[in-house]
Amino acid sequence: MVGEVNAPFISRPDLHVRSNSKPALERVLAAVAGEKKLARLGDSAEFRYIRTLMPRGVNDEDGLIYLSDPFIRRLVTDTPDRILFARIGQINRCQSQQMYGRDKTCRKSTS
Secondary structure (H helix, E strand, O other): OOOOOOOOEEEEOOEEEEOOOHHHHHHHHHHHHOOOOOOOHHHOHHHHHHHHHOOOOOOOOOOOOOOOHHHHHHHHOOOHHHHHHHHHHHHHHHHHHHHOOOOOOOOOOOO
16 A cells, blocks of 8 residues: 555564564564574674663663664765766756756766
């Protein structure tokens, strides 16, 4: 149905996980259960360090949302796709400026 949001979740006393992907949710449950040898964020040195700064179980903690350094890097680093889309956008702007005679910075292609 249009406008519907798929948001599977699991909630139990020791765990609450929400996702927008059923396969991702199943992967989290498999990692928690130890069914597969999956890399787990909680086992990483970076997360263990963060937990020394923000210990688990303190009275004022309702939860923790943690975005790892590699995750943030993937969000902000230029990937080939992002570079390609930026170049296509620049080409389109230049072509529009050339069409309407406002070309001050764009050069015509020699190829």
